[in-house]
Amino acid sequence: MGTKHQSVSNPFSDPKKRRRVGFSKIDAGVTPNECIKIYLVSTKEEVGSPDSFLIEPVDLNHFFEEDGKIYGYQGLTITIWLSSISFLAHVDISFDSTSDGGKGITDLKSSLQNIFAENLVEKKEDFLLTFSTECDFVKSIVSSAKVLQKNASNGCTGDSSHPNAEPADVEVLQVVGMPVGHLYSRLVPLVLLLVDGSNPIDVTDPRWEIYLLVRKDQEDSHYGLLGFAAVYRFHRYPDGKRLRLGQILVVPPYQRKGYGRHLLEALNNVAISENVYDLTIEEPVDSLQHVRTSIDVERLLAFDPIQHALNVVVSKLKHENLSKKSQPIRFGPPTSVIEDVRKTLKINKKQFLQCWEILIYLSLDPFDKYMENYRTIISDRVKADVIGKESEGAGKRIIDIPTEFDQEMSFAMFKSNGGEATSIEKDENQGNLEEQLRQLVDERMKEIKLVAQKISVTR
Numbered sequence: 001m002g003t004k005h006q007s008v009s010n011p012f013s014d015p016k017k018r019r020r021v022g023f024s025k026i027d028a029g030v031t032p033n034e035c036i037k038i039y040l041v042s043t044k045e046e047v048g049s050p051d052s053f054l055i056e057p058v059d060l061n062h063f064f065e066e067d068g069k070i071y072g073y074q075g076l077t078i079t080i081w082l083s084s085i086s087f088l089a090h091v092d093i094s095f096d097s098t099s100d101g102g103k104g105i106t107d108l109k110s111s112l113q114n115i116f117a118e119n120l121v122e123k124k125e126d127f128l129l130t131f132s133t134e135c136d137f138v139k140s141i142v143s144s145a146k147v148l149q150k151n152a153s154n155g156c157t158g159d160s161s162h163p164n165a166e167p168a169d170v171e172v173l174q175v176v177g178m179p180v181g182h183l184y185s186r187l188v189p190l191v192l193l194l195v196d197g198s199n200p201i202d203v204t205d206p207r208w209e210i211y212l213l214v215r216k217d218q219e220d221s222h223y224g225l226l227g228f229a230a231v232y233r234f235h236r237y238p239d240g241k242r243l244r245l246g247q248i249l250v251v252p253p254y255q256r257k258g259y260g261r262h263l264l265e266a267l268n269n270v271a272i273s274e275n276v277y278d279l280t281i282e283e284p285v286d287s288l289q290h291v292r293t294s295i296d297v298e299r300l301l302a303f304d305p306i307q308h309a310l311n312v313v314v315s316k317l318k319h320e321n322l323s324k325k326s327q328p329i330r331f332g333p334p335t336s337v338i339e340d341v342r343k344t345l346k347i348n349k350k351q352f353l354q355c356w357e358i359l360i361y362l363s364l365d366p367f368d369k370y371m372e373n374y375r376t377i378i379s380d381r382v383k384a385d386v387i388g389k390e391s392e393g394a395g396k397r398i399i400d401i402p403t404e405f406d407q408e409m410s411f412a413m414f415k416s417n418g419g420e421a422t423s424i425e426k427d428e429n430q431g432n433l434e435e436q437l438r439q440l441v442d443e444r445m446k447e448i449k450l451v452a453q454k455i456s457v458t459r
Helices: 108-119 124-133 137-142 178-194 259-273 286-301 304-319 335-345 349-363 368-387 430-458
Strands: 036-041 053-055 077-083 089-094 146-151 170-175 208-216 223-236 240-250 279-281 396-400 411-415
Touching: 077 108, 077 124, 089 108, 089 124, 108 178, 137 170, 137 178, 137 208, 137 223, 146 259, 170 178, 170 259, 178 208, 178 240, 208 259, 223 259, 240 259, 259 279, 259 286, 259 335, 279 286, 286 335, 286 349, 286 430, 304 335, 304 349, 304 368, 335 349, 349 368, 349 430, 368 430
Parallel strands: 036 077, 240 279
Antiparallel strands: 036 053, 077 089, 146 170, 170 208, 208 223, 223 240, 396 411
């Protein structure tokens, strides 16, 4: 009688009958920047067109998974259409197949909502309708805003090589109160996509203000948003105010056309007209700092109270040989000048000192002798910033003292009289430090020359 479980020979006893063990391919994932394209569109006809304006985001990785990748999709393509009229967005997602390769399947909807939140319009038909239903979104925001600055169509000066790059009727407006939250919630995706390392501001804090740069269409009275700045008002004891620029962004199609400069100039005017203590910028990127410094140097060139102090410094550089000086020489502005600049132009001390170096450069003739002296004062200043003012160790020597206590905690420090040189033990990384200092000086000299060249063209 046969049994239900028949005995079989060991399949591994016969090499021909051995089972083959297969390993599934591990999903390596795909980086978001590889499969996502974001287009900025101003009409419904541009939606779906490959000729629409392509935005290049700073980094999308941190919106997806812990390691910044998308998993579980083959042939994935994500196309995002972002309206420059309403700042609402629609997403088209296509892929060949999905499979769990060991790391799951990324929830794309959840990840995209980390960027766009409630600004995502699910159906394409509804998104297309927003170009008519939301065409006055910006206008509704600015209807009660305060106009700060106008620039009639004589060109928005920006790029020095194209001083009238794009004619425009533009206005800078100040938005405060409830409209700030409604507007900024629509602008958050642009901030996350285009401002590196930026976080949304707290719109519930009434001390935040939004400054808009808009262009009015003369034919249909529609407003187009060119850029914006978010400014925070700090209280300064006892009854003063300080302005800090927290975020500034020019919408991509209008970048490098002078509109960012237009916004900064308007903010300078606000600081002066309201007589705040000063205007600062929170961690400016290099491009913003370049524009800011160019504006401030131009303002300082026309500011008479600094001219005497500047002439004194320039005269020293022209008539002294600094390479033979044993100690660094101060070429900074007097305290009274720093205070005059802050009170009148609202330029803070740190920014003014940056501008001061450029003002000196502009006042020197490009002779090798002068430039050698100039580089010396820049080098001394950089060294003081990096390793302490005047090295803070010149003329000092540390001597160990025998003791019954902790040897590392027992020493005496002596300072020589009259500035006599003493031997200071050099760190084993001294060579590396000197090379790093040289690179920093080279970088600073490059920054100075770039601003000076731009100023020279416009003078």
